[in-house]
Amino acid sequence: MHIEVWLYGPLARYGGSEGKIAALVQAELPAQSTVADLLASLELPTEERGITFINGDLSAMPGLQPDLGRILNDGDRIAFSHLKSMWPFQYRHAAALTGEMQGAVQARADGGMRSRFDEEQLSPGE
Amino acid sequence: MWMLRIDMTDRSYKLEEVAERYQKLGGRGLTSTLIHDEVDPTCHPLGPNNKLVFSAGILSGTPSPSSSRISIGGKSPLTGGIKESNSGAGFAPALARMRVKAVVVEGQPAEKGAYWMVHLTWDGDKPAVEFLPAAEYVGEDLYVSYAKLYERFGKRVHVAGVGKAGELGYRNSGVAFDDMRHKPTRFSGRGGLGAVMASKGLKFVVLNSEGAPGVEYADKELFMQGAKKLRAALGEHALTKPQGALNTYGTCVLVNIINEAGAFPTRNFRTGRFAGAAKISGEAIFENNKQRMGKEIYNHACSPGCVIQCSNTIYAENGEEIVSCVEYESDWALGANCGIDDLDAIAKMVKLCNAYSLDTIETGDAIAVAMDSGLLEFGDAEGAIALIEQMGHGEPLGRILGGGTQATADAFGNPRSPAVKGQGMPAYEPRAIKGIGVTYATSTMGADHTAGYTIAPEIAGSGGKVDPLLADASKADLSRAFQKTTAMLDSTGHCLFISFAILDIPSGFEGMIEELNGMLGTHYTGDEAVAWGGEILKVERAFNEAAGLTPVDDRLPEFMKYEQLPPHDVVADVSDEIMDQVYGEL
Incomplete structure (x- = not known):
């Protein structure tokens, strides 16, 4: 199946671009491939990616990646951004999320109301 | 602390003591309360009865990080309602150091098309004002004017000014403040307040705080403790730290x-x-x-003391x-x-x-x-x-x-x-991001991307579990909570971007509350500080209602309800009832 992959900023190098602005990869994967399979084919370590979209639906954020097992469909557009990207809560409140992301944020006591999810252990000044 | 009143009708000024009602206010809280208390909501925004208020945030002029926001308020020629527009600029800490709580510009000169500048200095034990003619700058590129002003008054001054758009009375004119290199690039841009300033024959405010005594603290130790916590949070968080998201990519x-x-x-x-x-x-x-x-x-700082530098x-x-x-x-x-x-x-x-x-x-x-x-x-x-x-x-x-x-x-x-209450929408599609759509529609300011920030999930969720995915009713509750929070933040002098860090780092949030209490001598909890933001929204809403705005103005544009937006192919579908709940339950 065919997947359109957008790689932003420093991740563009995983799409063969020497610049660090953006790369577009037209990926061919076996049917039933998952996001993890796609990352493996790009040789992109999952911890290097940040905000991720599948067809415009938010599927992962730094520290919260419920999309690794998601099975992709032919024609999907998937976009990976780097760890210095951001999408503050108030600008994503009630935007479209994948089913897996909806489940992941609903399972949290804070309902996903955070700027990121990889800062949980921080307690500066202590 | 003083309230400085400037009457442009006869170019006179007076220093007043700050009334009790205004003593704990600053920034947006003070500009909006003064406009509510003193301006006839039915006045023409460009006529003699409107006023223009400048107020630095409560924490401006202190070592608190990223706290140099200056608010301007008035009746907006763009929305017909109340307006507060703020900017990060050295003007804010300089005004605070002069212990001027607010500058209230009133009246209108009889001479149409004549302009003056206000030169505000420290005169031994109090601020002093002189009025200088500004005809030579009229119609000029603001970059040229600011270079001349810095040549004339020296590099230590700060300037608020209006250019040609303000002189022409445009509803899309803003007020420019100087940046760290003395250029006119920091704007209180929204709502046409540049035209309000120009309508008073006021071209520039040139502020020189040399010799001023600096700010007063109720409890400096508590303030410093809070500022330290906040600084640590901003320095640690991925979005706000040096070479983080904002410092790298803006x-x-x-x-x-x-x-x-x-x-x-x-x-x-x-x-x-x-x-x-x-x-x-x-x-x-x-x-x-x-x-x-x-x-x-x-990237670099827009104003003194900013640690985010975006x-x-x-x-x-x-x-x-x-x-x-x-x-x-x-x-x-x-x-x-x-x-x-x-x-x-x-x-x-x-x-x-x-x-x-x-x-x-x-x-x-x-x-x-x-x-x-x-x-x-x-x-x-x-x-x-x-x-x-x-x-x-x-x-x-x-x-x-x-x-x-x-x-x-x-x-x-x-x-x-694409406008709400006459104000053009910013860069987030409300059909695709429905939460911001509710805020665009209901904000007292018209479509405004800076109206709904959040600092702590437990406050936004009113102490219970937050579920932003729940039914539409939660969108009204969250938008209301965010708007209250933002009205509070806009009064502190802090940049709204501190919210990105303190939402994730509770000690940063505690630090901000401690700073406020240390400065004001208050004992606010986080909930109480946000409730205080709600009081600011109430005066803004009351002004708008008296100016003739109704719940019908709290709506997204009609075309967004029938035109599908690709790629999600969605329309604006949050009901009128939900929109009305935002302020119905304030």
């Missing part, structure tokens, strides 16, 4: 994200995705600068600076919304807007509506630049566009006007 870091979300309004809100987005992204700005300048260039500079191929800074909203308004993917052209337009004191958002929206109406093609950068020049030169077509998004749509008979 606010334009949002371009690719909002575009991928299908929420990047493109070609006057016809679609949510722009093919040229990556070319105008923060990543592109960083990489272009690196290529053109031969080194990595991180202001970029756009350099041309030849290494010369085109402009600083291009914010996400300006990049979008003059870029994607007009179908333009040429960063250098966008930077040039931002510089023109600064030179004429035009609000970049309202200007980009108005040009996009003109493009949508067939006046010129989407993507025509040269045509867009020519339209800004026509605005700056006061040509008839320029005057129509200077009236803003709604005025342009009205002039061309175009129902596709």
Whole structure:
């Protein structure tokens, strides 16, 4: 199946671009491939990616990646951004999320109301 | 602390003691309360009965990080309601150090077209004002005027000023403040307050705080403890730390994200995705600068004491600076919304807007509506630049566009006007991001992307479990909570971007509350501070109601309810009942 992959900023190098602005990869994967399979084919370590979209639906954020097992469909557009990207809560409140992301944020006591999810252990000044 | 009243009718001033009601207020809380208390809501915004209030945030002038916001308030010629527009600028701490709680500009000179400047200095034991003629600066490029003013008054002053757009009475005119290099690039842009300032014959406020005593603390130890916690949180968080998201890519870091979300309004809100987005992204700005300048260039502070430092500079191929800074909203308004993917052209337009004191958002929206109406093609950068020049030169077509998004749509008979309460929408599509749609619709300010920030999930969730995905009713509850929080933050003098860090780092949030209590001698809890923000919204709402705004004005534009937005193919479907709940339960 065919997947359109957008790689932003420093991740563009995983799409063969020497610049660090953006790369577009037209990926061919076996049917039933998952996001993890796609990352493996790009040789992109999952911890290097940040905000991720599948067809415009938010599927992962730094520290919260419920999309690794998601099975992709032919024609999907998937976009990976780097760890210095951001999408503050108030600008994503009630935007479209994948089913897996909806489940992941609903399972949290804070309902996903955070700027990121990889800062949980921080307690500066202590 | 003083209240400084400046009467432009006869160019007189007086210093008053600060009334009890205003002593714990600052920034937006003070500008809005004063406008509510003193301005007839039915007055013409450009007539003698409107007032223009300047107030620094409560924490401005202290060592608190990122706390140099200056608020301006008045009745808006754009929305017909109350307006507070704030900017990060050295003007704020300088005013605070002079212990001037608010500058209230009143009246109007009988001489039409005559301008003065107010020179505010410290005179031994109190502030003093002199009125100087400003005729020589009228009609001039603000970059030229500011260079002359700094030559004349020295490098230690701070300046608030209006350019040609204000003089012409445009509803898309802002008030310019000097940046760290004394250029007119920091704007209280929204709502047409530049026209209000100019309508009073006031061209510049030149402020020299040399000799001023500095701010007073109720409990300095508590304040310092809080400031330390907040500084640590900002220095640690991935979005706000040195070489973090904002310091590296600036606010334009949002371009690719909002575009991928299908929420990047493109070609006057016809679609949510722009093919040229990556070319105008923060990543592109960083990489272009690196290529053109031969080194990595991180961003700088807009104002003294900012630790986030998110202001970029756009350099041309030849290494010369085109402009600083291009914010996400300006990049979008003059870029994607007009179908333009040429960063250098966008930077040039931002510089023109600064030179004429035009609000970049309202200007980009108005040009996009003109493009949508067939006046010129989407993507025509040269045509867009020519339209800004026509605005700056006061040509008839320029005057129509200077009236803003709604005025342009009205002039061309175009129902596709992306405005709420007459104010053009910023860079987030409310059909795709429904939460911000509720805030756009109901904000006391008109469509405003800075109206709904959040600092702690337990406060937004009223102590219970937060579930932002629940039914529409939660959207009203959350929008209300966010708007209260923002009204509070806008009063502290803090940049709203501190919220990104303190939302994730509770000690940062505690620190901000401790700073406030240390400064004011209060004992606010987080909940109480947010409730205080709610009181500010109440006076703003009361003013708007008395000015004639009704719940019918708390709606998104009709075309968004019947036109599907690609790629999600969604319409604005949050019900009127939900919109009404936001303020119905304040």
